[in-house]
Amino acid sequence: MNDIEELKQFVVAHAQAQAMPEERYRAVLDRIRHDDEGQSGSWAVEWSVAGTELARTGEHLEAARCFNMARFPFVDGPARQEALTNCVGSLGRWQEAYPTVERLDIELPKGRIGCWASGMSRTSPKPLVILMGGIVSIKEQWASILPLFERLGMAVVVTEMPGVGENSLLYERDSWEMLPAILDAVADRADVSRTYAACLSFSGHLALRWGATDDRLRGVVTIGAPVSDFFTDREWFGRLPRVTLDTLGHLTGVPVGSLPDLFHDWALDAALLKSLKFPVYYTASKRDEIIPPGDVRQLREHVRNLSLNEYDDVHGSPSHANEIRLWVPNSLLRMSGARNPQRALTGLLLGLMRLRGKLSRA
Template sequence: MTDSAAALRLAEAKSFVGLHARHMGLRTRRVQDTLRRITALDGEQPGSWLAEWTRPAEEQLRRGHHQAAADHYNLARFPCADTAAKRRAEQLAAQSMLGLLRTRRHGRRQTLVHEGREVTFLFGPGRRRSAPLVVMMGGIVSLKEQWGSLLAAVPRAGCAVAVADFPGVGENGVPYSRTAGRVFSALIDAVAGDCDAGRTLVVAPSFAGHLALKQAPDDPRIKGVVTVGAPLQEFFVDPHIRAAMPRITRAALEHTCGLPPERLDAQLAELALSHDELADLDLPVHYLASLRDEIIPTTEWRRAAALNPRWRVHAFDDVHGSPRHVTRIRAMILGDILAHAGRRHTARTLGTLQAIRPLHAVGPLIRPRPARTGHAS
């Protein structure tokens, strides 16, 4: 790799990691101080990405700050655990979260076997066994430990919660493929005795949203999907869009699919959701979009919303993941969880306080088809 290519990859990594740091609640100044010390994306030497994120992780662990330690180890293996040292950081993130679970006792680790592969996830039981379920799955570059705070927050809102890694990431041994979404049903099965799994809301940002939308028609227990910037169709089939994706995204996709670079594009082309699949999806979908998304074209969600009247879209004037609107996105997702728990009045009040309204800046590209009937909801 040339020096210029390596510098570009490092610049991309520094740019993209800001979104995840904000979602983790890490202080901006400390994140920027760490990024300034990083001069290489690869290697384990001082100044490398791994070394400079591992140092604050170890410091947080010594202080007994398990969540902060897990967050920093998460960033140390960003964007994917493609070396032995980064896999070790991934393991240390999981161990740090286990320390948090033992200390606060508001959740547990569980492991299921799906299609011969182990999937370890975090589970926070609701305050009652009749509580509906929320399944949370992150995207291709983040670990489930990033969402550890949900183990306490979601039960307080009235639901049980299962938090899992994306296929091919962390402790999810299932590779990313067109059928990988079946792991959502496996997760629901695994906790069905501890909650009302027949009422499940899936919260799945980015590529996890794609899998959730693929699996939802096959599992009537899934009553709704909330996603942030999910690819649907064009991302997978348009060669120009694929060619323009950031190197960080491509590297993470190669890792999650378990494929060499030359085979990735053919695999992605098989993942696209068809027009009929989008139009026939008979459950509520809340899609949080970004108007300046550098990965997902805006035509993805505009076309889907035009095809299916059950889609509700909020579009922010921001880049992928809307990092400048994290607080509002959290409020929207919390509102969806509260509504799923039956606390609709509280959800409406939260929406009013946040001045949350759908933002549809551009009219539909396709005339909506009539709503279909007779499908499982």
């Protein structure tokens, strides 16, 4: 049984990341009293009620966001499974208004990867961005920004970590191998020789591991990604939030008590970090309750081309969500070497937002 109060605490960051109005998510959270399967007042039911009301009025993107919250943190029964199905369906109805946004499913020997893609072209292939969230973020959470990448002059594939949403793969040590498989699947419609990964949280670990083996990857943008100490520091691991432990157990198929033994050799060592030839743009949270401070220290010491962005915040820096929404595309444009109005505009807006933050703190 999920800890409802903990879910309420952690879901706020995901609601803010989707630009969900505060009055909406507060109203739903106030109605939630328990997590009993399929019952009124439960997590999945109350969020699904909100999604159904929005879908009825044709607000399919907003409906998808509520259904996404309903299946949070992962599917553990019929109510959350129905919510995930409704989330994907609502996003599909929203997508009908954007003809360049398409559904993409990739079959691998171990399972299927579900994706949304945009900007694909056989006649004019663009540099590719792979966008992926962490262990509780489905691809539909990020799909609304697909049209943005076209304006940035990039093709994009939005997908999910193994075990998350519609990704049927198991989360394991070699899960990073799904990333080059995505490149192979779109190599005829995107310039995969110039690929950039916006892989947030745990997917950032996959991207860094992949980058040591594939010269097609030209840069990584990530937020709060585990690097090394997360996987080896048993004392830190024992203090992780319950929702994090439960989700990791679900994705790996391993009992929570056995996770430290599973993870002990997943750490990225100094040699691998030193071998990375591309820029790494990393946002760290100084009060991160999931990623230990030693992981940021490892990056500082060993990554040759590191741009570190730090906030006095908790995991994912939810209090700085608006600024991060600009930081991600600006970072992608900077590392790609783009010289266009979009880079200038995002850089200007980001600078103004940071200045406003400094003035308000002063």
